[in-house]
Amino acid sequence: xxxxxxxxxxxxxxxxxxxxxxxxxxxxxxxxxxxxxxxxxxxxxxxxxxxxxxxxxxxxxxxxxxxxxxxxxxxxxxxxxxxxxxxxxxxxxxxxxxxxxxxxxxxxxxxxxxxxxxxxxxxxxxxxxxxxxxxxxxxxxxxxxxxxxxxxxxxxxxxxxxxxxxxxxxxxxxxxxxxxxxxxxxxxxxxxxxxxxxxxxxxxxxxxxxxxxxxxxxxxxxxxxxxxxxxxxxxxxxxxxxxxxxxxxxxxxxxxxxxxxxxxxxxxxxxxxxx
Amino acid sequence: xxxxxxxxxxxxxxxxxxxxxxxxxxxxxxxxxxxxxxxxxxxxxxxxxxxxxxxxxxxxxxxxxxxxxxxxxxxxxxxxxxxxxxxxxxxxxxxxxxxxxxxxxxxxxxxxxxxxxxxxxxxxxxxxxxxxxxxxxxxxxxxxxxxxxxxxxxxxxxxxxxxxxxxxxxxxxxxxxxxxxxxx
Numbered sequence: 370x371x372x373x374x375x376x377x378x379x380x381x382x383x384x385x386x387x388x389x390x391x392x393x394x395x396x397x398x399x400x401x402x403x404x405x406x407x408x409x410x411x412x413x414x415x416x417x418x419x420x421x422x423x424x425x426x427x428x429x430x431x432x433x434x435x436x437x438x439x440x441x442x443x444x445x446x447x448x449x450x451x452x453x454x455x456x457x458x459x460x461x462x463x464x465x466x467x468x469x470x471x472x473x474x475x476x477x478x479x480x481x482x483x484x485x486x487x488x489x490x491x492x493x494x495x496x497x498x499x500x501x502x503x504x505x506x507x508x509x510x511x512x513x514x515x516x517x518x519x520x521x522x523x524x525x526x527x528x529x530x531x532x533x534x535x536x537x538x539x540x541x542x543x544x545x546x547x548x549x550x551x552x553x554x555x556x557x558x559x560x561x562x563x564x565x566x567x568x569x570x571x572x573x574x575x576x577x578x579x580x581x582x583x584x585x586x587x588x589x590x591x592x593x594x595x596x597x598x599x600x601x602x603x604x605x606x607x608x609x610x611x612x613x614x615x616x617x618x619x620x621x622x623x624x625x626x627x628x629x630x631x632x633x634x635x636x637x638x639x640x641x642x643x644x
Numbered sequence: 645x646x647x648x649x650x651x652x653x654x655x656x657x658x659x660x661x662x663x664x665x666x667x668x669x670x671x672x673x674x675x676x677x678x679x680x681x682x683x684x685x686x687x688x689x690x691x692x693x694x695x696x697x698x699x700x701x702x703x704x705x706x707x708x709x710x711x712x713x714x715x716x717x718x719x720x721x722x723x724x725x726x727x728x729x730x731x732x733x734x735x736x737x738x739x740x741x742x743x744x745x746x747x748x749x750x751x752x753x754x755x756x757x758x759x760x761x762x763x764x765x766x767x768x769x770x771x772x773x774x775x776x777x778x779x780x781x782x783x784x785x786x787x788x789x790x791x792x793x794x795x796x797x798x799x800x801x802x803x804x805x806x807x808x809x810x811x812x813x814x815x816x817x818x819x820x821x822x823x824x825x826x827x828x
Contacts (some may be wrong), residue, residue, distance in 0.1 A: 559649075
């Protein structure tokens, strides 16, 4: 059975291959994704992310263990990538009109993920005002959560795909296709995977009319990234694959040393006719 | 993690692998979506004639230009609604179901079919023809043809517009129907 719902700003597909599967398991998996969305969405004024951005420089904020885990992983990838990965670029995306302006952007400067401290496992505060956007990591985390729920509910084999961030599980090898960056309607069979995750960064479906800006920002120089090729990262967990695609596409280095640290590997698909 | 790269890709011969063109996915049937979104309630088909005036209001609220079809509306005894609609984008066509509770709040959205094609011509043709003659056995085959597509960052904004017009439909037409049925 395969179901699809609009979540996380994209389409989330959950496929289970078990015969006569528990439909409850699928419902619960979608609910887990909805919960990640409601905790970590930049768009949602009730989200914990909104609270962190609005108040964490003023007072400690108590957060859900899932939000704490994503922030911990974001800090870990930030550190290991020599700061190439940083979710503290929300204000740049707001300025470009890519995220809604519901924060006071009058602060002289914003801190990065490094300025956020977990003072207790579920209590954070920041030394500087923040404008974090978890768009580069929360989707992968949501995929992992959905897979955990499916497995905990006895599903043997399946996959979760949130707009191209994929995790497969079960003892069967599953084919993985990615889009040709030059012709996104064409798929390239890049390999097969058993128990693992893959995420891809590319800009081919961004609304690229003349006035629009790339939705990726380099945290080191705050500049927008232009990209015609695509980068995929394969890792054990989708949260790492998702975050590491940003490291690879910003550094344009598929051999970035931090991949090794996270037991991940990267693939570059060039955007040329002669591919 | 167990990853086996396509050997042709490794030696830089992607062109040697025939491209697979992304086409269509059929997820669940209307009947399955009804059971998912409005479980344990029996639904009665409640087709409606959509007047030009209503059509205009739905269009201006949602910026979706192609007309809404009123023949895919179902109602539960308690006043919940189940509506099937589609949005046609430049690159995709999505058939989806929306469930509304008796007061018109969206309680769930399920994608039934996702047809992807590139180019403008597809929005013009009667794309449903692609599914003519498909039986219940076909969706499984279609889904096996195209699995696990990475790098698909298509936004669901268009669908959000579709749901907006269903909300207008409720406000203008379905709400009154609930009231008049209650009065009986």
